Amino acid sequence: MAATVPQDNNPPPATQEDFEQIFRYPTLDKMLALHWRDFERFIAHVFTCAGYHVEDVARDFFPEGPGVDLNLYASRGASKPTARVEIKRWRQPLQLDHVRQFIGTLRLAGDIPGYMVSTGGFADRALIAAEMASSHLKLIDGERLLRYIAYVGGSRLNGTFAGKSVAPAQPLSPAWLERGDAFAQRTARPPRATRVLTVANIKGGVAKTTSALNIGLTLSDLHHQRVLLVDLDGQASLTRSLPREALPGASRTAPPEPDTVSVADYLRGEAPLASLVRPTRFPNVWVAPAAQDLYRLQIAGADRAHLELTLADALRTLTLTDSASGQPVAPDWIILDTPAGDTFFARAALTAADHILIPAYPETYGAFGLDATLQLVRTMNALTANTDQWRSRLLGCVVTRWKSGTNANANLATLKTALGSAGIRLFQHLIPLDERVETANRGEVAGARRSLFRLSAKPGPAAQAYDEVVKEILAYAH
């Protein structure tokens, strides 16, 4: 394999740590800086992390000229490869001849489909040839490779525990990126009018639910928007804060009737998602309720990409039922409340998002969670968009539960600097610690109709802050 990038002839081999660095922040420059042998090893490592059993055959079958570099097997015991891979770490695009030769090689080597990885991309005629042979050959150019690495890097699960593999039953194929592109195109805004806002943070207790709820209530109450809140957290706090309308004749002090259906029913295939949406006691606010079952519906594995895209598609296109006409109508906003942790629900919600808001608590442990959350945003972005777009849907971080103090102020300054250095916005308004939030929560859970904004004639500090945060959201969200 010709190395067109000038290199030492015998540099020390790249280490696992070098590979992890590339995994964490993949760039073409880092890969082009690898020796071509290390680049092949790295690509083999990527496919291994994706769940394939990888066989390095570069020098076994075709040592001269273009040939197969890797065989990919769906599992260790499989007799036939699922796919073959040729790898080119070049700056120039591969030409038609290269692609034709590889197609020929694949046919000779058992007619098994193949991937051609080229950091330099492909010339137009090569792309046309590959399109004509699409059942046999998929091309992975530099940008697609970065996306695959970013998505696999944030999704991998391998190794064994107690003799059982913890790896996915099926590997994560690069083909999922095409499905991601199709999802993004099919549900693009415009023409879709509804905006999807995902409120996410891997760290718990940072006021995700409080923020999702109060942003939703601000949008509906003060900005006259139709808002659908979707509770994706098995804790179901959002659901409890938006109880059902009281039954006719029910006592004013009777506790609200619990929900009998939830998003879990949709995930079990028992009901369409739109059928689970119900009104709340607040005008222009609807909810798709959660239940504890969501805790048990943790999904991982190759089916993960399929299910993440399926749920994201369902969320983006969710409708309400107009009470007058009985017809489905699109809400102005869908707000997704996610659970803590790197979960299937958070991943799907980030995929569905047009806008992402990260509530953050400026203290030491909270910041570590913020780091992991930003990594997750990068991972899920890669499923549907180029890696350099990962910030484009991220509105930024909003500080919550704020109480001033020497440590708090120092942490805030550090957070501002850290986020600024990463190109991420810190909202100019923060949500102060305010006992009225708990007053409102208690009332809402009991079925009251007074939100945080209506507890008194003059809104309290947290209510005013949420109003300002929503103004910032509307200014930043296009």
Add this chain to the structure above:
Amino acid sequence: MPTKPRTAAAPAVTAASAARSIAFLLSVDDANRVSLAVLLAATDEIEQNSRFAARVRAAYDLLPPSKTPRPARGSSRKTDAEKILTSSLTPIRHVEGREINLAAPLDPYFLLEVYGAHQLRDALDLFPLAKLKEGAEAVMERNPGTKPTSKSSKAAVIDYMVRYVADKA
């Protein structure tokens, strides 16, 4: 009744003490009420009597200026948090791969990298003194034999870091 003109140059003359004097002279008890009464009467007299107006103006000119009242917290004065959140600092480059660690000591060299020499002072000013001292420690390690002129002054610590981090860059 005293005939010697009163003067505003008399030591420690205050509105309250002047009001008490007038109350004494008029044999009334409520000094606050008599203050208002005097002001109302004086308003009419100033409009009609130019000599009286001149006397008031002369006394005004002799009095020391009032102290400028400190704005109440929460009105026009920004809190530390507001100062941080609304600062106009603009990163000049993005730095990938750096963990967000609020417990880490302040790194003025990182601030230089992110904000540039022209914004370093403003970036440092966002931090409280305790955090700035952490940054100064790092600079002192790199520049043995140097130290801020005062470690208890935020301005001095910032000056020191700007001098040895930005100016030497």
